[in-house]
Amino acid sequence: MRCLWLLISLLSVSVRSRELYERIGYFWHITDIHYDGHFNSYSDIRKGCWRPDYDGSSGTRAQRKPLGPYGDYSCDATWELIESAAKMMMTRQNDNVEFVLWTGDVLSHHATRHLKEDRQLEMVQNVTDLLRKTFSSQFVFPALGHDDPAARKELGRMWSQWLPTDAMRTFEMGGYYIIERKTLKLQIVVLNTNLMKKQDEDEDARKQWEWLDKVLEKFKKNGETVYLVGHIPPGSDERHKGLSTPSHIMYKDYHNQRYLKMVRKYHSIIVGQFFGHLHSDTFRVIYAENGRPISWAMLAPSITPKRTHDGPNNPGLRIYKFDKDTGQVFDYTQYYLDLSAANYNGKADWVVEYNFSTYYGINDITPLNLHSLADKFTQEATTDNSVFNKYYKANSVKIHNRASTNCDDTCAHTHYCAITRIDYEEHGQCLKIAASALSSSSSFLLHDAKTKLCLAGIVSVLANLSFRKLFE
Numbered sequence: 106m107r108c109l110w111l112l113i114s115l116l117s118v119s120v121r122s123r124e125l126y127e128r129i130g131y132f133w134h135i136t137d138i139h140y141d142g143h144f145n146s147y148s149d150i151r152k153g154c155w156r157p158d159y160d161g162s163s164g165t166r167a168q169r170k171p172l173g174p175y176g177d178y179s180c181d182a183t184w185e186l187i188e189s190a191a192k193m194m195m196t197r198q199n200d201n202v203e204f205v206l207w208t209g210d211v212l213s214h215h216a217t218r219h220l221k222e223d224r225q226l227e228m229v230q231n232v233t234d235l236l237r238k239t240f241s242s243q244f245v246f247p248a249l250g251h252d253d254p255a256a257r258k259e260l261g262r263m264w265s266q267w268l269p270t271d272a273m274r275t276f277e278m279g280g281y282y283i284i285e286r287k288t289l290k291l292q293i294v295v296l297n298t299n300l301m302k303k304q305d306e307d308e309d310a311r312k313q314w315e316w317l318d319k320v321l322e323k324f325k326k327n328g329e330t331v332y333l334v335g336h337i338p339p340g341s342d343e344r345h346k347g348l349s350t351p352s353h354i355m356y357k358d359y360h361n362q363r364y365l366k367m368v369r370k371y372h373s374i375i376v377g378q379f380f381g382h383l384h385s386d387t388f389r390v391i392y393a394e395n396g397r398p399i400s401w402a403m404l405a406p407s408i409t410p411k412r413t414h415d416g417p418n419n420p421g422l423r424i425y426k427f428d429k430d431t432g433q434v435f436d437y438t439q440y441y442l443d444l445s446a447a448n449y450n451g452k453a454d455w456v457v458e459y460n461f462s463t464y465y466g467i468n469d470i471t472p473l474n475l476h477s478l479a480d481k482f483t484q485e486a487t488t489d490n491s492v493f494n495k496y497y498k499a500n501s502v503k504i505h506n507r508a509s510t511n512c513d514d515t516c517a518h519t520h521y522c523a524i525t526r527i528d529y530e531e532h533g534q535c536l537k538i539a540a541s542a543l544s545s546s547s548s549f550l551l552h553d554a555k556t557k558l559c560l561a562g563i564v565s566v567l568a569n570l571s572f573r574k575l576f577e
């Protein structure tokens with residue numbers, strides 16, 4: 106009842122929502138393009154498709170099978186695929202797109218291992234040129250991936266139209282930067298997550314931590330808000346099975362702990378964290394020491410379809426809807442390309458895969474809402490869990506579903522642990538707990554949660570209603 110009353114009184118103040126409407130903007134998040142410059146229809150798919158010397162005259166039948174123009178699930182991205190993605194983004198150019206987050210791994214895995222640096226740079230240059238043409242009036246924020254050339258000076262020069270002098274200085278030094286935005290509250294901090302793999306006492310890594318602490322302190326003092334943006338996310342791979350090998354771990358433990366500490370210290374100003382690297386569609390929730398959800402991270406799927414050890418994915422791209430001033434994230438729309446269909450039809454039809462609010466029935470991306478969503482993954486896992494099924498389908502960009510990969514309760518539980526336990530020790534403990542014993546841990550939050558959900562519901566209902574009126 107109280108909820109209804111609040112709703113009615115809020116509806117009368119429609120002036121406020123018009124202001125909010127004017128602050129709505131969009132930004133793209135693109136990641137893990139993994140351009141394979143040597144890809145052609147006679148490429149050897151067993152060799153990662155990159156071999157320039159393969160003339161198509163030998164090998165097994167599988168090798169000779171001509172590949173489609175938009176690529177193959179065993180291969181990194183063709184130029185045609187990347188171009189089709191750019192073309193699709195062009196079509197939403199009028200929608201108040203404010204900027205683009207581009208979180209690394211521009212090159213194919215094989216290019217960084219086998220090609221000379223000047224060839225690597227040529228490929229990065231070509232992708233950069235394409236993005237420059239696609240986003241002629243927007244800022245692109247590039248972040249370094251581990252499959253990018255090590256030549257930071259050359260990359261800096263290549264990206265100089267996006268990186269002003271101050272940003273260029275720290276980028277060339279350590280691969281991280283901020284571009285201070287004078288008139289808006291939201292500041293974007295781009296991290297070099299390659300440094301999170303370094304030894305505890307690594308000099309460059311230490312400098313980045315000190316720099317990050319300093320800039321966040323300053324933003325906090327100024328009453329500004331922050332996005333943390335990078336290639337590799339903290340925590341663990343949600344698709345990793347079992348604890349036996351350390352490959353599920355993203356950062357070194359020392360850096361993982363420092364990252365967690367940093368987010369806990371500045372969570373009040375961090376309004377979003379954005380990463381790529383895993384090629385999967387998933388998210389993370391970060392908690393305070395006392396268990397309260399205080400921050401979230403979104404992991405966007407890749408443009409390359411290439412099979413990782415966890416299987417392939419369809420190419421994906423994402424656009425976020427947000428408050429241009431404060432950075433508050435409202436929603437996102439996930440686009441994808443059905444690669445098999447695209448090759449079959451000889452035509453790349455990028456379409457909406459889903460949008461967050463309608464798909465999950467959540468009207469605001471908040472730590473609490475994402476915490477509740479993750480909780481459902483295990484609470485209902487023994488039944489035919491529709492929320493987890495939905496998430497799981499999106500996780501591979503519509504390639505897998507639970508039946509096709511035998512994703513049982515343990516599998517659901519593994520996703521849950523990676524999403525809610527960034528700390529490695531806690532993650533390990535979480536994996537050991539039987540799925541059934543788990544669901545009670547969050548009930549102390551219930552009262553607080555209900556209040557907030559009610560408020561969040563009212564605000565977004567109101568927002569949606571009046572936006573539609575303004576629009577239609």
Ligand SMILES: *[C@@H]1O[C@H](CO)[C@@H](O)[C@H](O)[C@H]1NC(C)=O
Nearest residue numbers: 142143184224227228230231
């Ligand atoms: C890069 O673009 C140039 C100019 O269009 C082209 O000649 C070259 O083949 C491209 N290289 C790669 C590796 O894509």
Ligand SMILES: *[C@@H]1O[C@H](CO)[C@@H](O)[C@H](O)[C@H]1NC(C)=O
Nearest residue numbers: 425426436437438460462463
């Ligand atoms: C998500 O879909 C709903 C319903 O189609 C639409 O009203 C909303 O604007 C969409 N969100 C985004 C971010 O496009």
